[in-house]
Amino acid sequence: MADPQRPRERGNPIGPTARTVGENIKRLRGDMGVTQAELSKRLAANGRPIPVASIGRIESGDRRVEVDDLAAIAIALGVGPLALLLPDTRLPVDVVEITGWGKAQAREAWFWGASGVPLTELDGSVEDMQSEVEWAHQRSSPWWLVAPYVSVTDMSAQDQARMIASWGLREVGRLLDESPDAEAVIYDPGSGEVTFRRRNPIDGDDHGEHPATS
Known part of the structure; x- marks a missing residue:
């Protein structure tokens, strides 16, 4: 007969990452001098309430950690999400x-x-x-974090946001693949024009900017 005191689990059992999250929360709380009650208050104030008892169960590895809870706890503790997800x-x-x-x-x-x-x-x-x-x-990662070969002319924050929304890493990669002598893709948000800065196939010097073909 099933133990009536033990909550019924759904899906996969609690794994090592959930246990790591619990250990990290407990460690970070201790380092910061934050009690479980204080953490619970912070979470409630931020619109993601988690009872003190549930925080205790997360820390002991007896409760699952939802992704929204993980993000909220990281914010409440003032750390990035990897500080909870990855082992210290x-x-x-x-x-x-x-x-x-x-x-x-x-x-x-x-x-x-x-x-x-x-x-x-x-x-x-x-x-x-x-x-x-x-x-x-x-x-x-978003393309604009991992594409140092993309050079952008002077632009406003609004233009930059528009570029980020309309461009993607795959498109940049496609343009580079179609022009093997290109050293960088240059995007001008004012005109919307995309150009290449090309390498000299002999000595590696730039030969100026050339329109990209699409």
Whole structure:
């Protein structure tokens, strides 16, 4: 007969990442001198109430952490979400457990979480490994964070927001693929014109800007 005191779980059991989140919340609270009651008050004031008892169960690994709760707790504690999601270890080579992967070194877990470097065995040439890492990194962040080869002329915040909304990393990559001698894509928000700065195929010097074809 099922234990009437034990809550019935739905779906997958609580995994290592949820336990890590609980441990991190407890550790960060202690470092900041914030009680569970104070954290609960902060969450309620921010529009995401979580009772004190539920915070205790999260910290002990007995309660699931919804993504909205995780974001709200990170804000209430004044940290980024990765500070809750990824394990805090004494050394970068300490072994941790990641849901869906298993055991990995802490530095590998943080490289994956912060930069999108894949948690995978990268076999093959250095070029192949670099390509896979770059691909994962590009897909893990907005294009405007990971595309240093995109050069933007002077623009207002409104123009920049418009560009971010209308452009994407795939489009930039397509333009570069179609022009193998291009060194950078240059976008002018005033005219909406896209140009390339091209390399000299002989000595590597720039040959000026040329319109991009689409």
